[in-house]
Amino acid sequence: MGEFVTVLTDDHGVATIRLDRAPVNALNEQVWGEFGEAAAQCTEDADIRAVVLWGGPKVFAAGADIKYMKEVSYQEFFASGGGLQRAFEALARIPKVVIAAINGYALGGGCEWALTADFRYAADNAQLGQPEILLGIIPGAGGTQRLTRLVGVAKAKEIVYSGRFYSAEEARELGLVDCVHPADEVYDRAVETARQYAKGPYALRMAKKAIDEGIEMDLDSALRLETTLFTATFATEDARIGMQSFVDSGPGKAEFKQN
Ligand code: CAA
Numbered sequence: 001m002g003e004f005v006t007v008l009t010d011d012h013g014v015a016t017i018r019l020d021r022a023p024v025n026a027l028n029e030q031v032w033g034e035f036g037e038a039a040a041q042c043t044e045d046a047d048i049r050a051v052v053l054w055g056g057p058k059v060f061a062a063g064a065d066i067k068y069m070k071e072v073s074y075q076e077f078f079a080s081g082g083g084l085q086r087a088f089e090a091l092a093r094i095p096k097v098v099i100a101a102i103n104g105y106a107l108g109g110g111c112e113w114a115l116t117a118d119f120r121y122a123a124d125n126a127q128l129g130q131p132e133i134l135l136g137i138i139p140g141a142g143g144t145q146r147l148t149r150l151v152g153v154a155k156a157k158e159i160v161y162s163g164r165f166y167s168a169e170e171a172r173e174l175g176l177v178d179c180v181h182p183a184d185e186v187y188d189r190a191v192e193t194a195r196q197y198a199k200g201p202y203a204l205r206m207a208k209k210a211i212d213e214g215i216e217m218d219l220d221s222a223l224r225l226e227t228t229l230f231t232a233t234f235a236t237e238d239a240r241i242g243m244q245s246f247v248d249s250g251p252g253k254a255e256f257k258q259n
Contacts, residue, residue: 002034007041013049013198014191015042017091019113024062025055027109031065032083035113039090049198049258052190053091053100053117055110057183060100060126063108066135084109084141091116092146092212095205097197101190102126103183107165111176112139115146118208120176121190122168123183128176133163149215151175201238201256206230 001007004021017038019025042051055061064084091098091113100106100117106128114120114128122128130143138144139160148156155174159166171177181189197204206229214222233239238256245254 002030002037004031005034005038007038009045009048010191010195012195013047014052014194015045015048015050016052016054016191017042019053019055019061024059024105025110026062026065026067027084027113028065028068029080029083032087035087036090039087039094042094042096043090048096049200050096050194051094051098052187052194053098053113054187054190055103055106057103057187059104059110060102060106061110061113062105063110063131064140082140088112088116088141092142095208097194097200097204097208099190099194101187102128102168102177103186105165108132108139108143109141112141112143112146115142115150119178119193120171121186121193122171122177122180123186124168124180125183126168126171126177126180126186127165128168128171129163129165130160131163131165133161147176199256200258201242201254202236202258203233203238203242206233 004019006018006020007015008018009015019031021031042048098117099119099121100114101121102114103123104125104127106114106126108131111128111130130139130147132139132143144156144160147159151174166174166176168177168180172180210226210229214225217225238258241256242254
């Protein structure tokens with residue numbers, strides 16, 4: 001349990017990685033470290049079956065801590081070896097479904113935190129953007145890469161070059177968020193969906209791995225990865241349960257054990 005980042009698991013197997021660093025959840029070095037620990041916990045704990053990222057009801061995260069960053073030299077950043085990137089990589093690799101519930105600002109590193117999730121649910125008051133360019137820097141934790149893979153080259157360039165803030169609705173049109181909910185409902189809606197995924201088969205992990213790792217490869221290699229993982233699903237009890245349930249009761253009735 002970190003000072004700024006906590007992991008709370010409900011009795012449906014959904015963990016919430018909650019960031020709480022007043023006033024705007026700015027990401028400093030300690031937060032990066034605590035994100036890394038939270039990612040490891042969510043990866044390793046078998047009782048955690050899906051994850052929600054949340055910054056609380058007011059703000060998701062206003063980005064890297066500018067007051068800290070403005071004192072850091074090139075050499076210091078170089079020596080730290082990309083601590084925030086490493087933490088976000090660990091979050092992005094959690095082998096379970098992850099949903100970001102975004103209230104308020106998700107800017108810079110805050111938007112990049114949301115990009116580590118499989119899905120982004122935005123509150124109607126959310127504002128998203130990559131304003132680093134206005135500080136004389138570029139996004140440094142996925143904003144030129146995960147963002148581009150999500151929305152495409154031209155839209156990513158518009159977002160990064162302009163540095164402007166986008167409303168939740170604009171972000172939905174761009175494909176940056178998946179859906180928009182009233183601000184006081186967005187967290188509950190994310191948890192509700194996460195609970196559905198928490199009941200899903202072990203194959204969800206295979207599907208995430210196939211998509212996230214496959215997109216980094218050429219098509220032939222990605223298809224071979226898919227074949228390997230498809231074959232691997234036949235080693236799970238869930239595959240037996242799922243197919244037997246279909247034969248006995250029709251589609252969508254299986255109760256999986258996630259093993
Ligand atoms: N880091 C450190 N402090 C921040 C901060 C940040 N990213 N964002 C806001 N704050 C601080 C403000 O300085 C202010 O502190 P004081 O009360 O001590 O003056 C406090 O939070 C409240 O902020 P505002 O008074 O500005 O509140 P607002 O409601 O008018 O605006 C805001 C809120 C839109 C978030 C605005 O503060 C803002 O634009 N923040 C900067 C956003 C940004 O540029 N993010 C990118 C950071 S760089 C990055 O993330 C690099 C990367 O890729 C890893």
